[in-house]
Amino acid sequence: MKPITKRPESLVDIPTHYCPGCGHSVVHRLIGETIDELGIRNRAVCVAPVGCAVFADKYFNCDGIQGAHGRGPAIATGIKRANPDTIVFSYQGDGDLASIGMAETVHSAVRGEKITVIFINNTIYGMTGGQMAPTTLVGQVATTAPHGRNPLLQGYPINVSEMLSQIKAVKYIERVSVDSPQNVIKAKKAIKKAFKNQVDGVGFSFVEVLSICPTNWHADPLKALEFLRNDMMKQYPLGVFKDEGKTQEDK
Amino acid sequence: MSEKVLMKGNEALAEGAIRAGCRFFAGYPITPQNEVPEYMSWRQEEVGGAFVQAESELASINMVFGAAATGTRSMTSSSSPGISLMQEGISYMAGADLPCLIVNMMRGGPGLGNIAGAQGDYMQATRGGGNGDYRVLVFAPYSVEELGNFPKMAFEVSEKYRIPAMILADGILGQMMEGMSYNFEPVDPKTLKKPSWALGVNDGTRKKNNVSSYGLAEGELEHMVLKRAERYALIERDEVRYEERFTEDADVILVAYGISARAGLAAVKMAREKGIKAGLFRPITLWPFPTKRLAELAQKCKAMLCVEMSLGQMIVDVKLAVNGKVPVTLHARPGAFFPVAEDIETAIESTLNGKKEQLFTLSDLAAKATNTCAKPSDTICKEGTLL
Numbered sequence: 001m002k003p004i005t006k007r008p009e010s011l012v013d014i015p016t017h018y019c020p021g022c023g024h025s026v027v028h029r030l031i032g033e034t035i036d037e038l039g040i041r042n043r044a045v046c047v048a049p050v051g052c053a054v055f056a057d058k059y060f061n062c063d064g065i066q067g068a069h070g071r072g073p074a075i076a077t078g079i080k081r082a083n084p085d086t087i088v089f090s091y092q093g094d095g096d097l098a099s100i101g102m103a104e105t106v107h108s109a110v111r112g113e114k115i116t117v118i119f120i121n122n123t124i125y126g127m128t129g130g131q132m133a134p135t136t137l138v139g140q141v142a143t144t145a146p147h148g149r150n151p152l153l154q155g156y157p158i159n160v161s162e163m164l165s166q167i168k169a170v171k172y173i174e175r176v177s178v179d180s181p182q183n184v185i186k187a188k189k190a191i192k193k194a195f196k197n198q199v200d201g202v203g204f205s206f207v208e209v210l211s212i213c214p215t216n217w218h219a220d221p222l223k224a225l226e227f228l229r230n231d232m233m234k235q236y237p238l239g240v241f242k243d244e245g246k247t248q249e250d251k
Numbered sequence: 252m253s254e255k256v257l258m259k260g261n262e263a264l265a266e267g268a269i270r271a272g273c274r275f276f277a278g279y280p281i282t283p284q285n286e287v288p289e290y291m292s293w294r295q296e297e298v299g300g301a302f303v304q305a306e307s308e309l310a311s312i313n314m315v316f317g318a319a320a321t322g323t324r325s326m327t328s329s330s331s332p333g334i335s336l337m338q339e340g341i342s343y344m345a346g347a348d349l350p351c352l353i354v355n356m357m358r359g360g361p362g363l364g365n366i367a368g369a370q371g372d373y374m375q376a377t378r379g380g381g382n383g384d385y386r387v388l389v390f391a392p393y394s395v396e397e398l399g400n401f402p403k404m405a406f407e408v409s410e411k412y413r414i415p416a417m418i419l420a421d422g423i424l425g426q427m428m429e430g431m432s433y434n435f436e437p438v439d440p441k442t443l444k445k446p447s448w449a450l451g452v453n454d455g456t457r458k459k460n461n462v463s464s465y466g467l468a469e470g471e472l473e474h475m476v477l478k479r480a481e482r483y484a485l486i487e488r489d490e491v492r493y494e495e496r497f498t499e500d501a502d503v504i505l506v507a508y509g510i511s512a513r514a515g516l517a518a519v520k521m522a523r524e525k526g527i528k529a530g531l532f533r534p535i536t537l538w539p540f541p542t543k544r545l546a547e548l549a550q551k552c553k554a555m556l557c558v559e560m561s562l563g564q565m566i567v568d569v570k571l572a573v574n575g576k577v578p579v580t581l582h583a584r585p586g587a588f589f590p591v592a593e594d595i596e597t598a599i600e601s602t603l604n605g606k607k608e609q610l611f612t613l614s615d616l617a618a619k620a621t622n623t624c625a626k627p628s629d630t631i632c633k634e635g636t637l638l
Binding site: 012041042043045047048054057058061062063064065066067068071074075076077078079080081082083085086103104106107111 | 453
């Protein structure tokens with residue numbers, strides 16, 4: 001018998017605490033494979049967020065740090081500036097990145113930090129039990145929006161990738177999804193590019209991953225996937241929003 | 252050793268940090284400490300370190316969190332309102348057992364207050380300030396020379412015990428110029444040993460390193476906090492620093508830190524000229540506080556007088572130290588106002604003679620004050636009565 005697939009060396013062999021059906025585990029695997037394939041495990045540093053992925057620093061088999069809610073890109077900035085040879089990635093959810101950490105997100109992009117940011121968008125606060133996120137869709141029910149998000153009271157969902165793509169120092173932004181095998185393959189490609197960019201010293205690279213939260217959406221995994229495809233993708237279209245290599249000014 | 256030069260406090264501090272091997276600085280503009288990031292912006296470049304102007308103090312302290320986690324001597328500086336914002340990151344660093352240096356050039360508060368020097372952040376600095384059960388080392392310089400030389404000491408003690416260190420100075424010290432010299436040779440950070448816990452590039456032979464402040468398994472956090480408390484106990488035993496002037500035969504001992512101690516020393520000399528046996532006790536570490544030595548001195552003197560540019564914050568620690576053995580009085584200049592030697596000298600005499608002039612107590616204030624906010628209501632029970 002010949003194994004055709006195995007656990008990436010860059011993932012620690014321990015059970016994760018993620019709920020059944022959750023997209024985090026898939027994205028973890030894609031990052032683990034990427035770190036293996038690029039041969040950067042001994043210089044990779046994971047910056048874990050506050051939220052469902054809070055233990056990510058323990059799951060990746062590379063150095064890791066866990067910091068305050070939303071501050072991942074600031075922490076990553078400190079690591080990268082103090083040690084430019086490290087490959088630093090900040091792994092964040094939508095509450096962490098698009099709400100409490102919006103200033104850190106925007107300004108690390110404005111400064112053009114040579115880091116990789118992986119942004120998991122599942123339109124909800126998962127760890128705290130399903131409160132409304134800045135990414136929650138109009139009409140989507142959350143524990144703090146029991147009648148559904150009402151634009152007159154809570155405004156509209158924020159499209160982070162589109163917003164960050166307006167910033168000059170940003171080099172690469174793509175929105176992907178992990179709802180189907182084809183999309184998982186595309187997501188892997190995007191994540192690998194975002195890491196490779198850092199290896200090559202290109203600049204700020206950002207991948208938004210649409211993901212499901214069956215637990216807090218109160219949906220079975222199939223219904224959850226339908227919601228992602230039919231509703232989320234309307235608000236958050238997949239695609240590349242920016243892809244620049246090193247420009248003349250960077251050299 | 253270096254020759255004596257004329258330097259501004261903030262610049263002496265920044266250069267002192269560079270000489271101490273600081274190779275990462277992140278900061279955000281706030282008066283009265285702007286010379287520190289300004290100096291760092293070109294000086295870090297010169298020595299091959301990193302300087303980042305952050306988008307906020309929240310970001311500054313979290314950048315320091317990241318840089319310090321790689322074993323780099325890392326630092327930020329700010330002033331009172333900015334330090335309030337940093338409490339989140341300071342708590343995380345204390346919980347993750349990271350050494351670093353935070354400088355607070357205190358200004359008037361609360362809120363926006365004003366930009367003049369003050370000492371209103373003593374409690375915040377010495378009690379932790381952020382959430383959770385923790386301490387940070389607090390060093391209180393009182394001259395430009397100490398501002399320049401304390402960063403090295405602060406980094407070394409901070410690294411020895413893996414605990415954040417703070418230099419608690421004020422806007423007056425930061426802005427004033429005086430002659431100073433560095434009492435140590437510049438440190439080449441390449442000669443410092445990389446800590447075993449540091450994150451970053453490795454040869455793959457060690458296990459992965461983790462830096463975090465959480466412990467969610469049953470009993471894990473209690474274990475972490477208690478292990479840290481062992482180091483706090485050693486710090487309280489071994490790292491107390493203070494200075495004494497004329498305390499040997501003193502009847503009244505003035506207790507003051509930082510810039511207040513400068514005025515205090517002048518007042519002590521004035522009192523001595525009048526034949527009053529006054530002395531000065533200057534805590535240099537505010538945490539660990541020189542509790543033991545103050546308790547010893549309380550056996551010999553008749554009274555202690557605290558001089559503070561606040562409503563009286565350090566006095567709590569002094570009272571705890573002397574434990575009722577001698578009366579402890581207060582000369583207070585809150586609201587970013589500087590204590591004057593003549594007034595302090597009067598306060599020394601009042602302390603010795605049981606008078607009130609230049610002494611501050613809340614009961615005296617209450618006797619004069621009128622309650623303009625609300626009339627006392629019958630439903631609020633008076634002190635000592637039952638509901």
